[in-house]
Amino acid sequence: xxxxxxxxxxxxxxxxLLAKAPAADLARLWEAHGAAPGFxxxxxxxxxxxxxxxxxxxxxxxxxxxEMSVTRCSLRLKDGAVGxxxxxxxxxxxxxxxxxxxxxxxxxxxxxxxxxxxxxxxRGLADVAQARAAKAxxxxxxxxxMVRGENA
Amino acid sequence: xxxxxVLEGGFADAPVQASRAFRAALNAMARPGRIEAISxxxxxxxxxxxxxxxxxxxxxxxxxxHLAGAHGCPEVREWVAFHLGAPLxxxxxxxxxxxxxxxxxxxxxxxxxxxxxxxxxxxxIVEVGRLANExxxxxxxxxxxxxxxxxxxPDAFRRNAAQFPLGVDCYFTSGGRIAALPRSTRIG
Numbered sequence: 582x583x584x585x586x587x588x589x590x591x592x593x594x595x596x597x598l599l600a601k602a603p604a605a606d607l608a609r610l611w612e613a614h615g616a617a618p619g620f621x622x623x624x625x626x627x628x629x630x631x632x633x634x635x636x637x638x639x640x641x642x643x644x645x646x647x648e649m650s651v652t653r654c655s656l657r658l659k660d661g662a663v664g665x666x667x668x669x670x671x672x673x674x675x676x677x678x679x680x681x682x683x684x685x686x687x688x689x690x691x692x693x694x695x696x697x698x699x700x701x702x703x704r705g706l707a708d709v710a711q712a713r714a715a716k717a718x719x720x721x722x723x724x725x726x727m728v729r730g731e732n733a
Numbered sequence: 734x735x736x737x738x739v740l741e742g743g744f745a746d747a748p749v750q751a752s753r754a755f756r757a758a759l760n761a762m763a764r765p766g767r768i769e770a771i772s773x774x775x776x777x778x779x780x781x782x783x784x785x786x787x788x789x790x791x792x793x794x795x796x797x798x799h800l801a802g803a804h805g806c807p808e809v810r811e812w813v814a815f816h817l818g819a820p821l822x823x824x825x826x827x828x829x830x831x832x833x834x835x836x837x838x839x840x841x842x843x844x845x846x847x848x849x850x851x852x853x854x855x856x857x858i859v860e861v862g863r864l865a866n867e868x869x870x871x872x873x874x875x876x877x878x879x880x881x882x883x884x885x886x887p888d889a890f891r892r893n894a895a896q897f898p899l900g901v902d903c904y905f906t907s908g909g910r911i912a913a914l915p916r917s918t919r920i921g
Contacts, residue, residue, distance in 0.1 A: 622745065623740045623741060623743065624743055624815075624816075625745065625746075625747070627747065655740065655815075658742070663740060
């Protein structure tokens with residue numbers, strides 16, 4: 582696998598965040614940010630299915646976990662920046678906003694956009710993950726094995 | 734035509750445009766020699782609008798594609814990667830092939846199907862300079878009495894037709910027009 586340059590890993594991070602973010606939160610933050618750049622579609626939003634594969638314990642043989650719906654689109658801003666989006670679910674408007682954010686993040690307004698949209702989304706996802714982990718931790722069962730004399 | 738970048742040229746309204754293009758492709762193949770208008774797609778040069786539309790309509794990640802000669806330039810390969818996702822392969826594994834008649838070479842180099850599965854054969858998209866209802870005389874299924882079509886090399890298509898039910902099917906594209914020649918058509 583080829584090594585990614587820092588801008589590429591950066592872009593990968595925000596695209597991943599946009600793909601997983603809840604549509605309502607993304608729409609609300611995007612509205613609040615107030616940017617509405619003109620754009621043309623390179624690929625209008627389309628819904629498809631992808632097979633999610635997993636590995637038991639992250640090292641086992643790959644198996645098909647199941648299919649999930651994904652919406653993708655690509656667009657070009659007036660200034661020539663190209664944005665792509667592949668997002669969870671079948672919300673075409675979420676795909677449009679995600680692609681716009683992706684395109685704008687490559688331009689001059691990246692820092693403002695990052696603090697207005699990406700960082701709140703990141704915090705929201707981290708909170709959800711933490712709440713879920715805390716709930717799971719509360720039900721954790723500890724197993725003990727007594728040390729038996731004959732094995733000593 | 735010039736200035737089409739690799740990310741542009743897809744269908745703006747895919748369901749409608751793909752259906753119209755498919756209808757044109759179907760009519761052309763069902764009535765050998767009939768010239769149909771087809772539009773909607775644009776690919777980087779040297780791919781014609783008709784060929785780009787055919788590719789957008791017929792190809793996807795499950796159809797191995799062969800790009801012959803000048804049609805295999807980096808811009809076209811990237812356009813195929815973005816819009817079709819079709820794997821690019823050599824002549825022997827291709828399900829579709831695109832190029833000029835000279836670049837495509839011998840029809841025998843492409844999959845001809847096998848007697849149990851004659852459908853496992855290639856469909857060639859041949860870019861021609863001129864498409865007109867004159868020249869070679871076509872008869873057979875889908876042709877009432879007779880039809881005429883400018884063919885690049887009638888002898889090669891005669892040999893192809895002699896192999897029926899095996900053989901390849903061809904689309905001819907020029908600008909925004911297509912015609913087709915299935916293996917079932919007799920020439921001359």
